[in-house]
Amino acid sequence: MFRTLFCAAAALLVIAPAASAQREVSGRVTLAGSSEPIPDASVGVVGIPVGARTNARGEYRLRVPDGDVTLATRMIGYKRQTVRVAAGQTTVNFELEKDVLQLEAITVTGAATTMERRNATSSVSQVSADQLERVPAVSIENALQGKVLGASINMNNGAPGGGGQIQIRGASSLIGKIDPLYVIDGVIVSNDVRSNNQRYITNSLNSGEENGTNRLADINPADIESVEVLKGSVASAIYGSQATNGVVVISTKRGRSGSPRFQLTQRVGTFQLIRNKGLRHYANVDQLLTSSQVACKTPTTATASCGNPAGAAAARAVCTASSCPYYDYFGMLYGRTAPSWETSGSMSGGVETTKYFVSFNDREDAGIAMNTGARRQSVRASVDQAIGSKITANVATNIMRSFSQRGISNNDNTNSSPLYGFAYSPNVLDLRQRDATGNYIINPFGGSPLNISNPFQTFDLMRNNEDVYRVIANATVNYQAWSSARNDVRINVLAGADRFSSQNFEFAPPSLQFEQPGTNEGTFPGASIQGNGSTQLVNTNLSAVWTFTPNNRWFSATTSGGTQYADRQLSDYTIVAQGLTPSVVAATGAVHTTTFDSLVVQRNQAYYAQEDFLTFGEKMLLSAAVRTERSSVNGDSKKFYTFPRFGASYRIVRPFSGIGEIKLRGTVGQAGNQPNYGERFLTLTNGGQIGGQTGLIQAASIGNPKIRPERLIESEFGIDGSFLDDRAQLEVTFFNRDISDLLVRPLLAQSSGVNQEVINGGSMRTRGTEIGVTLAPIESRTNGLTWTSRTTYQQNSAKILKFAPGVLPFNLNATGGFGTAYGRLKFTPGNSVSAIYGNRKNADGTVSRDIVLADANPKYMMAFSNDLTWSNFRLGTVVDMRKGGTVSNLTLNLYDEGNTTWDYDKPSPNPAVGATLGAYRYNTWAGGTNTSVYLFDGSFVKVREITLAYDVPQQRLNALQRFGVRTTNLSVSGRNLFIISGYDGFDPEVNNGGNVVARFVDLAQYPPSRSYFFTVALGF
Amino acid sequence: MIRHVARATLCAAWLASLACSADKFNVPQYNAPTITGVNGTPQALQLYVSGVLLQERNNIGGYNNDVGIFGRESYSYFPTDARSVSHYLIGLSGANNTRILDPAGFASGQWFNWYRNMKNAVNLVAFADANGALSPTQKSAVKGFAKTIRGLSLYRVIVTRDTLGVPGDIPADPTAPAAFLSRDAAWQQVTAILDEAKADLTAAGSTAFPFALDDGFAGFNTPASFLKFNRGLAARVLVNRSKAAPGTNNGIPATAYFIMYPTNVSPVPIIRNEELILLRAEANLGAGNAGAALTDINTIRTVSGGLAPLGSLGADPIGALLYERRYSLLWEGHRWNDMRRYGRLSQLPLDLPSHFVAKVMPIPKQECDARGTPTQCQ
Structure with a gap:
């Protein structure tokens, strides 16, 4: 069928009109109200594919047909302008106004097609380079926070080097993939988190709790031209069965013709702990002796029986009957404000046929704790080359290196995470002290004297390094197969690759307190973990686009089609060595070694076709697309799964005075979510060795040879309007996502000898609303005062509709919370995906177990961006707000259990239950019979960004001009400056399990920080 | 000419994509033994x-x-x-x-x-x-x-x-x-x-x-x-x-x-053998053969425990037996069940x-x- 279509398209090329006589028009494009040139703007003749671009002085030269023509000029970031040019006119100048409301943007609709945003049939979220770069960010997620309507973006914790989750339009899978697909210049790139196997040091439960970094962190935000978030079914025709979670399309900067331009940016700044709740102020020695970490029965007598005699001795040594020392452990460990810096530069230029863009970036973030930090280095080159008049090629290569030291954090069963160690250590000793031999003093507290750590020693001597070298490269060839007044046919071939190796090294020397014999970790004192993961993604696309516009211009029809092949391979190996000889780092000679080796291979193949039909004076767009694809991860790797999409939009231009335009739009489409690699096999489990023989045992979870992709059907309807002379813009979108063939992992009766199976056996529904209001209340040409304000509101909720007969409610291992005592997710038909299950103590003393207590999903989220420019100054702010969404505050639970909480001694609401607030909370929780005690409202308002920038006027730059400096920009910026929240902890944004379908567990994360940077940007 | 180039390009690409044979998509399981992969082998x-x-x-x-x-x-x-x-x-x-x-x-x-x-x-x-x-x-x-x-x-x-x-x-x-x-x-x-x-x-x-x-x-x-x-x-x-x-x-x-x-x-x-002897002692107690039970218990006391033999099992022969089982079979998974089956959990x-x-x-x-x-x- 496709063959017929392609060959029919090719056959149509023979019909071509003869070229007519031509003349030349030239002129200049400048910013309205000033003489500032606008380089690289496109100038074209309306109706025929003829165009030119302006040079660095804003000048263009264009051959146009004889007779009256209409010229249009446009440039991203400015409003388009159309001018009628009489037959004899040869000079046409344009003055463009800034497009602060982004009315003129171009949006992606297919693998090789784009369209003007004003015609889009679904909601579009775009973030420009300027919005991304203003305030330095540890990673792209961080830079996108508060800027993408329809996405919930959260950082997993505060460790340097990134690690965050982007969730688009709420939950759309339970056990399938939950992260969006990331595509950079057409190359499908990896956003995987590689396990560092830290759980072998912390004895935590799974790799989600290891505070890993998702690899989006490697990308240099300064290389990005724009980020477009394809939220729903609009993505289906492009990415089919990987599109359920949305697609983040990143376009990088390309060369522009004109004289070479250089940009050099230097930033200097620092990071600082955003919130320090402090610790308990012990009043006197008796209070400390009776605390749970010392546990003396009768403290006043020196010979009293104490649960922890060493702790009692230490307490008596430093406390008196009326006072105890106070050490601010959080401030001492997480109080570093070491210098951080970033140097980046770019060079671009070229002629009409050859354009280049080269950039470099070197950034170092110093963590707020010693021996933590992140370094990112990158070099990127992009060349655009015209080959003859019909072929253009783009080749780009980006080489990156990311190095991070993230310390140790998150869930822990060896007390090695500092927030665990501090929880069980009354803060009356300076743990930074050394003993006579120069070693850190032994922390005498904790449940048992050895089963505790000295976090200062841990962070001084332990290492957790990750080093990633990565290359992303693409080559694209565009062939203008035919071009005439009525027909335009382009053929596009793309090949892209993403390849990286991630090497990690974790080292806990045997001298650490939590590695001593007798501790949980001390069976084999000392651990060294060394691993390497190689990831390789390759994709090739071939597509053809035929645009047909009849002579009468009643419509324009764009027909496109193509094929895509994608290959993904991940190989990973790790050696965990436990029981190290002092001073030895290598695994050789360790008492106990464990090795891991795994290989994942996945191949996808797809065909797609799309028709965009634009008519009624470009007011109505009808769009239809279909994609069919197969994958090696499906049970039947030969079977093609088909995902169609239909969309329509209609613009009502100037219906009333004061209303510029109202657009009605709607899209209904399907997308999929693939099973995971290996789920289609019936396997056995390697149980280990006995008597020198390997033993194979029944697999706890059995595979399913019939497994297939989940299927999303999304319908989205919306209204966009621009009002008040384009000074106000409103967009409202409602969406409904029904997911069928949901992948579920029901728990079986274990007496069958099998624990779980994986099947397509459920359905769920996510509904939501997205509203965006953009205002430009002040736009004065005389003094250059402009104020642009954007406010967004989003809300969604995901509900599980039903499970197949026999499928019981199930939960995610520890990534979805722990037992009911602490609150956990449990996927149950009829309930919210993010419902938190726990226990409740009823008034009559009975306990209701495993019931819904709260929901992790926020009620709504809002974001407020404001930009104010005046003269050469610009002030930009981004404020992010979350209302509702419950957090399981297990960090607080640790401190209450250790009797060390910041607010432990506040008055108790009921002294009969607990003498002080901390004791009251812990006793009310009662070992988890009353889970709600530690479930907190996660509402917050965060000042994400403030930046004040100053463009130094030319006349002040005389000294620099000698060195060729054209522009100088100075700015001061801050990120995550303030958090306003009643949350009783560091930050409700964090999550213990990394990227999870519903985030809500705060458990000993690396505390989040704020950052300040001073920036000098020079343009040459 | 252009028509031919376009046709040739498109059709060649189409054929190239078909060349991705089905076998290439039948990716094996690399990380765990499959039942079909194991069963035919001599090591199975x-x-x-x-x-x-x-x-x-x-x-x-x-x-x-x-x-x-x-x-x-x-x-x-x-x-x-x-x-x-x-x-x-x-x-x-x-x-x-x-x-x-x-x-x-x-x-x-x-x-x-x-x-x-x-x-x-x-x-x-x-x-x-x-x-x-x-x-x-x-x-x-x-x-x-x-x-x-x-x-x-x-x-x-x-x-x-x-x-x-x-x-x-x-x-x-x-x-x-x-x-x-x-x-x-x-x-x-x-x-x-x-x-x-x-x-x-x-x-x-x-x-x-x-x-x-x-x-x-x-x-x-x-x-x-x-x-x-x-x-x-x-x-x-x-x-x-x-x-x-x-x-x-x-x-x-x-x-x-x-x-x-x-x-x-x-x-x-x-x-272990020690348990078998104790089981015999218990069986003998149940069958009323106190003497035979005492012999077995004393074997355990002297050989395994290095203790003096008992003259008799006393007023609570079951208690005496459970005492020996407690120490002979310590942490081998018996004590709780022993106390339960004789109704002595409260002890x-x-x-x-x-x-x-x-x-x-x-x-x-x-x-x-x-x-x-x-x-x-x-």
Whole structure:
């Protein structure tokens, strides 16, 4: 069928009109109200594919047909302008106004097609380079926070080097993939988190709790031209069965013709702990002796029986009957404000046929704790080359290196995470002290004297390094197969690759307190973990686009089609060595070694076709697309799964005075979510060795040879309007996502000898609303005062509709919370995906177990961006707000259990239950019979960004001009400056399990920080 | 010309994409053994046998730990998680003011793993039956081995669930679980499985096992000698059936401790001669042969314990027997059941007023949920 279509398209090329006589028009494009040139703007003749671009002085030269023509000029970031040019006119100048409301943007609709945003049939979220770069960010997620309507973006914790989750339009899978697909210049790139196997040091439960970094962190935000978030079914025709979670399309900067331009940016700044709740102020020695970490029965007598005699001795040594020392452990460990810096530069230029863009970036973030930090280095080159008049090629290569030291954090069963160690250590000793031999003093507290750590020693001597070298490269060839007044046919071939190796090294020397014999970790004192993961993604696309516009211009029809092949391979190996000889780092000679080796291979193949039909004076767009694809991860790797999409939009231009335009739009489409690699096999489990023989045992979870992709059907309807002379813009979108063939992992009766199976056996529904209001209340040409304000509101909720007969409610291992005592997710038909299950103590003393207590999903989220420019100054702010969404505050639970909480001694609401607030909370929780005690409202308002920038006027730059400096920009910026929240902890944004379908567990994360940077940007 | 180029390009690309053959999409499983990949190989039998042995070994540590805590032979010192104490020693309020263990908590474990090993044994029997390379006597030898371990696994679940009863069979379809058996029926099922194993081992005659057993089975590694192990277990089942570290942790003081299994490769006994002698003593007590029982108990006291022989078993002969069993079989998983079957759980110490002695381990919540919460679930 496709063959017929392609060959029919090719056959149509023979019909071509003869070229007519031509003349030349030239002129200049400048910013309205000033003489500032606008380089690289496109100038074209309306109706025929003829165009030119302006040079660095804003000048263009264009051959146009004889007779009256209409010229249009446009440039991203400015409003388009159309001018009628009489037959004899040869000079046409344009003055463009800034497009602060982004009315003129171009949006992606297919693998090789784009369209003007004003015609889009679904909601579009775009973030420009300027919005991304203003305030330095540890990673792209961080830079996108508060800027993408329809996405919930959260950082997993505060460790340097990134690690965050982007969730688009709420939950759309339970056990399938939950992260969006990331595509950079057409190359499908990896956003995987590689396990560092830290759980072998912390004895935590799974790799989600290891505070890993998702690899989006490697990308240099300064290389990005724009980020477009394809939220729903609009993505289906492009990415089919990987599109359920949305697609983040990143376009990088390309060369522009004109004289070479250089940009050099230097930033200097620092990071600082955003919130320090402090610790308990012990009043006197008796209070400390009776605390749970010392546990003396009768403290006043020196010979009293104490649960922890060493702790009692230490307490008596430093406390008196009326006072105890106070050490601010959080401030001492997480109080570093070491210098951080970033140097980046770019060079671009070229002629009409050859354009280049080269950039470099070197950034170092110093963590707020010693021996933590992140370094990112990158070099990127992009060349655009015209080959003859019909072929253009783009080749780009980006080489990156990311190095991070993230310390140790998150869930822990060896007390090695500092927030665990501090929880069980009354803060009356300076743990930074050394003993006579120069070693850190032994922390005498904790449940048992050895089963505790000295976090200062841990962070001084332990290492957790990750080093990633990565290359992303693409080559694209565009062939203008035919071009005439009525027909335009382009053929596009793309090949892209993403390849990286991630090497990690974790080292806990045997001298650490939590590695001593007798501790949980001390069976084999000392651990060294060394691993390497190689990831390789390759994709090739071939597509053809035929645009047909009849002579009468009643419509324009764009027909496109193509094929895509994608290959993904991940190989990973790790050696965990436990029981190290002092001073030895290598695994050789360790008492106990464990090795891991795994290989994942996945191949996808797809065909797609799309028709965009634009008519009624470009007011109505009808769009239809279909994609069919197969994958090696499906049970039947030969079977093609088909995902169609239909969309329509209609613009009502100037219906009333004061209303510029109202657009009605709607899209209904399907997308999929693939099973995971290996789920289609019936396997056995390697149980280990006995008597020198390997033993194979029944697999706890059995595979399913019939497994297939989940299927999303999304319908989205919306209204966009621009009002008040384009000074106000409103967009409202409602969406409904029904997911069928949901992948579920029901728990079986274990007496069958099998624990779980994986099947397509459920359905769920996510509904939501997205509203965006953009205002430009002040736009004065005389003094250059402009104020642009954007406010967004989003809300969604995901509900599980039903499970197949026999499928019981199930939960995610520890990534979805722990037992009911602490609150956990449990996927149950009829309930919210993010419902938190726990226990409740009823008034009559009975306990209701495993019931819904709260929901992790926020009620709504809002974001407020404001930009104010005046003269050469610009002030930009981004404020992010979350209302509702419950957090399981297990960090607080640790401190209450250790009797060390910041607010432990506040008055108790009921002294009969607990003498002080901390004791009251812990006793009310009662070992988890009353889970709600530690479930907190996660509402917050965060000042994400403030930046004040100053463009130094030319006349002040005389000294620099000698060195060729054209522009100088100075700015001061801050990120995550303030958090306003009643949350009783560091930050409700964090999550213990990394990227999870519903985030809500705060458990000993690396505390989040704020950052300040001073920036000098020079343009040459 | 252009038409030809375009056509040629498009059609070539189309053909190139077709060249991605179906085989390229049939990506194998690289990281785990597949059933089809293993079954045809000569190593398969040994791999399955070792799997059965390995599962028993992997389970026994947790089992001895659990029942050791219930029988107050040991305590878990794991200070980062209070549930390591509360879930074993404090439990939940059950019906009628009783205390029970949390069916969704830590102390509900070792359920799946024992059934998983029964499934391993069933898989092994099925594999042997379908294996043309084995002679009929070799098949019998394999089945005798598999069923003995299956019986042992079923013993472990009924001894921990007692009055609740347990399912006795492994269903072919894992979504259709087997029916619960009452306590007595489950005990009889254990005996029946061990007796079936006996018949198979006997039928194997003088054939050697067509696989290797680990050196824990030295002296019991032929069908004929393995039968002794089988009969030892059967004796334990019959006797049981006839009656139907330093620091502080959550307030439990400890001033002394001992080390029984110093490393994670230390042998953990399944059954020893010492237990067989004690079982004989117990059987003799039950049969009224106090003299014979005293002889056996004194053998244990003098040979194993280095203690003086007793003149008589005194006013509480069962108490004297349980005393010997307590120390002879320390942390081998017997104390709790011994006290329960003689109705003496109340004699076990309570370290804190909040503690209780569990009567049974619960049927895990997952099992209850999967069956729609039958009466065996509390």
